Amino acid sequence: MNGLLILPILIPLMTAIALVLAWNHRAIQRRISVAGALILFLAAIGLLTSVSSDGIAVVQIGDWPAPFGITLVADLFSAIMVTMTGLMGLAVAVYSLSSMDAPRESFGYYPLFHVLLMGVNGAFLTGDMFNLYVWFEVMLIASFVLMALGGERVQLEGAIKYVTINLVSSALFLTAIGILYSVAGTLNMADLAQRLNSGDVDPGMVTALSMMFLIAFGIKAAVFPLFFWLPASYHTPPVAVTAIFSGLLTKVGVYSLIRVFTLIFLRDVDYTHTLILVIAGFTMVTGVLGAVAQTGFRRLLSFHIVSQIGYLLMGLGLFTELALAGTVFFMVHVIIAKSALFLVSGAVYQIAGTYDLKKLGGLYKSHVGLSMMFLFPALSLAGIPPLSGFWAKLTLVRAGLETEEYAIVAVALGVSILTLFSMMKIWAEAFWKDRPESDEAASDGLPELRTSRAWLALVAPIIALGALTIVLGIAAEPFFVLARDAARQLLDPASYIQAVLGGTP
Numbered sequence: 001m002n003g004l005l006i007l008p009i010l011i012p013l014m015t016a017i018a019l020v021l022a023w024n025h026r027a028i029q030r031r032i033s034v035a036g037a038l039i040l041f042l043a044a045i046g047l048l049t050s051v052s053s054d055g056i057a058v059v060q061i062g063d064w065p066a067p068f069g070i071t072l073v074a075d076l077f078s079a080i081m082v083t084m085t086g087l088m089g090l091a092v093a094v095y096s097l098s099s100m101d102a103p104r105e106s107f108g109y110y111p112l113f114h115v116l117l118m119g120v121n122g123a124f125l126t127g128d129m130f131n132l133y134v135w136f137e138v139m140l141i142a143s144f145v146l147m148a149l150g151g152e153r154v155q156l157e158g159a160i161k162y163v164t165i166n167l168v169s170s171a172l173f174l175t176a177i178g179i180l181y182s183v184a185g186t187l188n189m190a191d192l193a194q195r196l197n198s199g200d201v202d203p204g205m206v207t208a209l210s211m212m213f214l215i216a217f218g219i220k221a222a223v224f225p226l227f228f229w230l231p232a233s234y235h236t237p238p239v240a241v242t243a244i245f246s247g248l249l250t251k252v253g254v255y256s257l258i259r260v261f262t263l264i265f266l267r268d269v270d271y272t273h274t275l276i277l278v279i280a281g282f283t284m285v286t287g288v289l290g291a292v293a294q295t296g297f298r299r300l301l302s303f304h305i306v307s308q309i310g311y312l313l314m315g316l317g318l319f320t321e322l323a324l325a326g327t328v329f330f331m332v333h334v335i336i337a338k339s340a341l342f343l344v345s346g347a348v349y350q351i352a353g354t355y356d357l358k359k360l361g362g363l364y365k366s367h368v369g370l371s372m373m374f375l376f377p378a379l380s381l382a383g384i385p386p387l388s389g390f391w392a393k394l395t396l397v398r399a400g401l402e403t404e405e406y407a408i409v410a411v412a413l414g415v416s417i418l419t420l421f422s423m424m425k426i427w428a429e430a431f432w433k434d435r436p437e438s439d440e441a442a443s444d445g446l447p448e449l450r451t452s453r454a455w456l457a458l459v460a461p462i463i464a465l466g467a468l469t470i471v472l473g474i475a476a477e478p479f480f481v482l483a484r485d486a487a488r489q490l491l492d493p494a495s496y497i498q499a500v501l502g503g504t505p
Helices: 001-019 027-054 076-099 102-106 107-124 131-147 153-184 189-196 205-220 229-233 239-263 267-293 297-316 321-350 369-380 387-400 408-431 453-474 477-491 493-501
Strands: 057-058 071-074
Touching: 001 027, 001 057, 001 076, 001 107, 001 369, 027 076, 027 102, 057 493, 071 076, 071 107, 071 189, 071 493, 076 107, 076 205, 076 239, 076 321, 076 453, 076 477, 102 107, 107 131, 107 239, 131 153, 131 239, 131 297, 131 321, 131 477, 153 189, 153 205, 153 229, 153 477, 189 493, 205 239, 205 267, 205 321, 229 297, 239 267, 239 297, 239 321, 239 477, 239 493, 267 297, 297 321, 297 387, 297 408, 321 369, 321 387, 321 453, 321 477, 369 408, 369 453, 387 408, 387 453, 453 477
Parallel strands: none
Antiparallel strands: 057 071
16 A cells, blocks of 8 residues: 555656656657556556555655654545546546647656646645645646746736746745744644644634635635636646646645645634635635636636635535535546536637637537537536536535525525526537638638547547546446545544554544
8 A cells, every 4th residue: 555655646757757758759758648647547546446445544755753754645535636636637648649739749748747747646645734835836836837838928928927826825835834833843734633733732823824824725726815816827828738727736725725624723613614614605606707707718617617616615614524525526526527628628729719709609510529528517517417516516505504504505506507507608609509600711620630549539538527427427326425435534633643643643
């Protein structure tokens, strides 16, 4: 099990090194990228299987005992997130074969992509706050270069907005870590959980620190009112980059919030988690209203990233086993569905040469298959049964009703209706209506790919992700059982502490 815990970090690192060594051989780089992503996915599945059967896995790097050394930890939640990283890495690596242009490939797209996967997995598996900061910086460096790669003006503008606000977040994060260490004398998460919740530290200081981490992680997760950088930047890079950002980067911020507010900051739950619940409601509403107002395919989807983050925070704010299970299930659902929609937008761009919904049209008549590839994840995102989004939202709504938080339930249901409206707006504009006469001669590049491997590389990831939204809906029970087990672990910090520190927590 210990070897499995290290592999999700080691595999993308070795893949990136191999890609650098093959720098001038594009064909070899492509094969290495897909092979590395596939091996990572298989290793992630192995880790999830192992943790599910044997319990929380822990590795003390260099055999230094906790809390003095570097600790890697995988509970069910971490293992699920690492598995989703492997899935998204494989899907986007395959999609990149036909969507990524030669200049970006020659400037290091593939090594940077795998460095990003390494950073994401490191954040999911680390057991101490300082190394969480380090992995955030690895992600920031790789994601900034990926966003700016190509040098187009709109990309550079988006990249500057992205990196500026994330550097502010990192500075706040590092400041909070320094204060936390001065107060607790440790940065190991399990040790922090013991010390901060023992009553030895002033509760006011603990609450103040929790607010600093809420803001730092909230910026990275794009929560209200700190989300403005995301819709201003995520639509600017190539679709493959946007898809991996959408699927993973903001989710690392949400993961960090869930980790610290279920393990470390539990002294004033009535205040902290109620605040999180309020933020969740505003995040849902502002995100979906921004989406409704958009006429660009990718900008509309970018605002929906924000909106869906609100649902994830809703489960954390409610802070019950059912609510956290709903959050874990929703996390899996939204990573798959939203990434599939972004990949569809890239296929639409190859057909029509634009993301402007007003200039699109007629795709249902000319590309029925692609239309269905959009429709299923779109309906899943809106929560239409029996797709995955329905069960995810139903679980959160039920948890809200059980805790008598009727306001957030009403917000969640209202936002679902607006989500359906915005998805049908894309359907009506891009797929159902006739193509505008002025654009009849627009490029129709996708059919030309059908006889080549490029066509398969383009649509295979979309089909796979779309099929998963159906499978997660029709066969929801085993996935929900796994999510509930993960939630049960999150609500039992003692098991995490004992696994990391040993002895009796």
